[in-house]
Amino acid sequence: MDTLLLGLAVFLQGNILAGLWRIWRGPTAADRMLAALLFGSTGIAVSLLLGMALRLPAALDVALILALLAVIAALAFVRRAWRPEKAAKPTKE
DSSP, X not given: OHHHHHHHHHHHHHHHHHHHHHHHHOSSHHHHHHHHHHXXXXXXXXXXXXXXXXXXXXXXXXXXXXXXXXXXXHHHHHXXXXXXXXXXXXXXX
16 A cells, blocks of 8 residues: 555656646746646645655645645735736716
């Protein structure tokens, strides 16, 4: 069972490499931010898998902190990048 968990962790680290490619090639800031969120969720999964395989309860705490950081990063990006369009003027009918 531990071998399966470690194999899945290695597979997920391969997904992080794919995310690095997207950050390097991403045409927009949104593509780059989505890749960074991929890092967060994949990092959480890798921490949980390694914690279960190696019997490290502290890895669960690391996964929780990574989850909180991913939410904060997403909110900061949306707050900075989202520009509300000017309110449309009401039309008289």
